[in-house]
Amino acid sequence: MLHTPRLLKTGLALVLSLAAGGALAAVSPQQAEQLKTTLTPLGAERAGNAAGTIPAWDGGITQAPAGYVPGKHHIDPFAADKPLFTITKANLEQYKDQLSAGQIALFNSYPDTFQMPVYPSRRSGSAPQWLYDNTFKNATSAKLLEGGNGFSDAYGGVPFPIPKDGVEALWNHITRYRGIYVVRRASEAPVQRNGSFALVTAQQEGMFNYYRPGGQYADLKNILFYYLTFVKSPARLAGGATLVHETLDQIAEPRQAWIYDAGQRRVRRAPNLAYDTPIASSDGLRTADDTDLFNGSPDRYDWKLVGKKEIYIPYNNYKVSSPEVKYADLLMPGHLNPKHTRYELHRVWVVEGTLKAGSRHIYSKRVLFLDEDSWGAALVDQYDGRGQLWRVSMGYLKNFYDLPTTWSSLDVFHDLQARRYYVQNLDNEEQQTVDFSQPIPEDAYFMPSALRQRGTR
Secondary structure: OOEOOHHHHOOHHHHHHHHHOOOOOOOOHHHHHHHHOOEOOOOOEOOOOOOOOOOOOOOOOOOOOOOOOOOOOOOOOOOOOOOOEEEOOOOHHHHHHHOOHHHHHHHHHOOOOOOEEEOOOOOOOOOOHHHHHHHHHHHOOOEEOHHHOOEEOOOOOOOOOOOOOHHHHHHHHHOOOOOOEEEEEEEEEEEOOOOOEOOEEEEEEEEOHHHOOOOOHHHOOOEEEEEEEEEEEOOOOOOOEEEEEEEOOOOOOOOEEEEEEOOOOEEEEOOOOOOOOEOHHHOOOOEHHHOOOOOOOOOOEEEEEEEEEEEEEEOOOOHHHOOOOOHHHHEOOOOEOHHHOOEEEEEEEEEEEEEOOOOOOOOOEEEEEEEOOOOOEEEEEEEOOOOOEEEEEEEEEEEEOOOOEEEEEEEEEEEOOOOEEEEEEEOOOOOOOOEOOOOOOOHHHHOHHHHHHHOOO
């Protein structure tokens, strides 16, 4: 059940009085000290739950398993674990209080095949010490910009580890740590009702300006990160590229995007790559701001911090990205093959976004379930204009212990009405997975002028 987290209870009256007086959004030094005592360095509760089904946080994964080679597929540190039980349509009533509305809808949509194998809860989340140190500093300095359309005076860590409202929690998700420079070759695939799919494979590169070593907030110049992707296959799309400059305050300066057409060898602006613009490669199953389960400007929604809830979420999912699992076995009609998935009981922040009056979006409401140990979205329930549950997104989280950080091995987007789904970041059949070890390029590498030079079929 939902409850008011202990960290919101502490000093709540002081926080409300400061907010009412128009004071800065940062918490007091006394509140920030909780990040060294009752809270983890990123703002989760250190203690386990009363029932003992969620353990205390002990630092998470602090080193890679023996034999792991950076850039290669991860070795599962919990491979010996066995499921405690499996949730099915038959026993759904027993567990529904610890499921999201979207998960329940998946059981009802696919009663004979959708299952959730539940494993022991492992609080594997961890991050570098420098990120913990920056997060502690951010807690007493970070401030929301007007309307919550960005923040100031935070850098290189979680901006609001002790959040007071929904938009602060949302910014924690948007800016969570995923390395500094990332290179990955991966595939995406819309999966049709009968289970058929066609892969689009691309090389993806991201440079997270917010985490650039030696930087500070003033150095950002409103750029959170650069993202570049080159399509490798199929042949008819090969060589095409997309470049994104992701801005922090997208009201002051909208996201900038460019598309490279390999056939015409031409770079052009992509002015509408935001909000509910459909992504062509997803066969209409993903909007621009569905990427990463939520990204971009929060300005079209009113965001409410509902509280915390204990639910079963995808966690420590090393098997779904294992090179031993082939796409043909993983991608079933309706959903991923349950035998390769792993769910655990964890505490999540529940953040609800309701479309503002006068704003336009295909989703009238979005409910995000953010892992308390990493701020990554594990689940999102999306509602259509009639207020009916329409789409369900899942991030299959695991610890990328080569950094370390918690990120999703796969993102899966379900359309309950179309009975189709879309999978992003498939790399099981690739020789390597995410590579964090490449030298950090200069900003010029991510400029439109460089697109044509690099674009080849």
